[in-house]
Amino acid sequence: MITGKTALVGIVGDPVEHSLSPPMHNAAFQHLKLDYVYVPFHVPAKNLENAIKGAKDMGIKGLNITIPHKTAVIRYLDEVDQAAQLIGAVNTLKFTEDKIKGYNTDGVGAVKAIEEIITVKDKKVVIMGAGGAARAVAFQLILNGIQKLSIANRTPEKAEQLARDIKSKLEFSSRVVNFSELELTSTDILINTTPVGMHPHEDQKPLVTSEMMHPELVVNDIIYNPLRTGFLKEAEDSGAKTVNGTKMLVYQGVEAFRIWTGVNPPVEVFTEALMETLGK
Ligand SMILES: NC(=O)c1ccc[n+]([C@@H]2O[C@H](COP(=O)([O-])OP(=O)(O)OC[C@H]3O[C@@H](n4cnc5c(N)ncnc54)[C@H](OP(=O)(O)O)[C@@H]3O)[C@@H](O)[C@H]2O)c1
Incomplete structure (x- = not known):
């Protein structure tokens, strides 16, 4: 009352x-x-x-x-x-x-979500996207002690801008990569911060498919509608552990x-x- x-x-x-x-x-x-x-x-x-x-x-x-x-x-x-x-x-x-x-609290939220499965400290992370959500997630991951960050974005200049900003504020060097040259063998955590696959575009082709993933990888899609995006289905197919956007x-x-x-x-x-x- x-x-x-x-x-x-x-x-x-x-x-x-x-x-x-x-x-x-x-x-x-x-x-x-x-x-x-x-x-x-x-x-x-x-x-x-x-x-x-x-x-x-x-x-x-x-x-x-x-x-x-x-x-x-x-x-x-x-x-x-x-x-x-x-x-x-x-x-x-x-x-x-x-x-x-x-x-x-967006970045803290993303880190806590991933930490239900794996501690982020000292991990190698790939973030897809370089918009507002990617910024929050990237900065918080670095504050929490990740070892390596790669950023892949449709518009590479935006990823470079984010990497420069991170470098100037935290003295942390990130790598900017093209989707075509993404190599995930030594990656621990892969995060999608783009709206690719979000309702009503569930059929959009995921930016990364199962052949590129591996069972030790933790895959997080921050999209919460649908709960199981095409990207997370690819991750499941590869045996990776998944964290959905909710x-x-x-x-x-x-x-x-x-x-x-x-x-x-x-x-x-x-x-x-x-x-x-x-x-x-
Ligand atoms: N779970 C949560 O709590 C939570 C919180 C915040 C946001 N989100 C979700 O996160 C997503 C992004 O939000 P945002 O605020 O970061 O948006 P934003 O600032 O507009 O950034 C969108 C990013 O996605 C990329 N992108 C958009 N369409 C694409 C496509 N068709 N192919 C490849 N890349 C594409 C953009 O690349 P360009 O630079 O090339 O445009 C940009 O890097 C949304 O789906 C939102 O619902 C979830």
């Missing part, structure tokens, strides 16, 4: 009505009997500044920030944590009496929940709520 004491958190985006975050967070608040409620706020770019300042003035405890505001929101914050600064995007805000602090979505939410409440919510409650919302 919502009372005068209920704390408010939510998500700001444009559009926001398809967000899968409200059911996950509200399920965890109910499960843990925490007096919080999570609601969506549809905020167009022209209202972002007023929305963030108003949220602080109204005593909102925290917000998730989604497309298209993840970078624009930074100018309204008092403090930005290390990973979010490196990535250049914020997806979680925590409001305290005197300040608004921004975090990026895991990153769940763990980025779990991390935001922890930032707001100081409590680690049960991952199963998030997962169950997500699967129910996705109709699985």
Whole structure:
């Protein structure tokens, strides 16, 4: 029941009505009997500044920030944590009496998802794609101590730009490779951050097929619709272990929940709520 004491958190985006975050967070608040409620706020770019300042003035405890505001929101914050600064995007805000602090839990979410199977420290990783999600995943993997990073992207210049940015901020050298010259024999972790194979384009040919993979490989597709993408089916055919995109979505939410409440919510409650919302 919502009372005068209920704390408010939510998500700001444009559009926001398809967000899968409200059911996950509200399920965890109910499960843990925490007096919080999570609601969506549809905020167009022209209202972002007023929305963030108003949220602080109204005593909102925290917000998730989604497309298209993840970078624009930074100018309204008092403090930005290390990973979010490196990535250049914020997806979680925590409001305290005197300040608004921004975090990026997307990269943490991706790493935690993969770490259900394998620790990323000292591993050799290939990332496909060089967009917003790839940036978050790449920087967090490096913060978590991977040994080697290769980036393959349809537009090589964008991969080179990401590699340069990583080098200038973290002194870490990544390799930019063409899909045609990808060689995965010594790779430990392969991650797809492109939308290839995402609903309604399930039939799109995966960028990497089973003949190139091997049973020791951990393969992560961050697409969550469908749950088993063509790319993950190729991975299964090769005997590789797979991680689907719902895991990153769940763990980025779990991390935001922890930032707001100081409590680690049960991952199963998030997962169950997500699967129910996705109709699985
Ligand atoms: N599971 C999660 O929690 C989660 C979180 C965030 C995002 N995602 C998913 O991640 C995907 C990417 O999101 P984003 O924000 O990074 O998007 P983005 O910034 O637009 O980047 C898209 C990347 O995919 C590449 N790409 C697009 N279409 C391609 C194609 N047909 N063939 C080869 N490469 C292609 C682009 O290459 P170019 O540079 O050549 O354009 C670019 O590198 C989406 O499917 C999104 O749903 C999942």
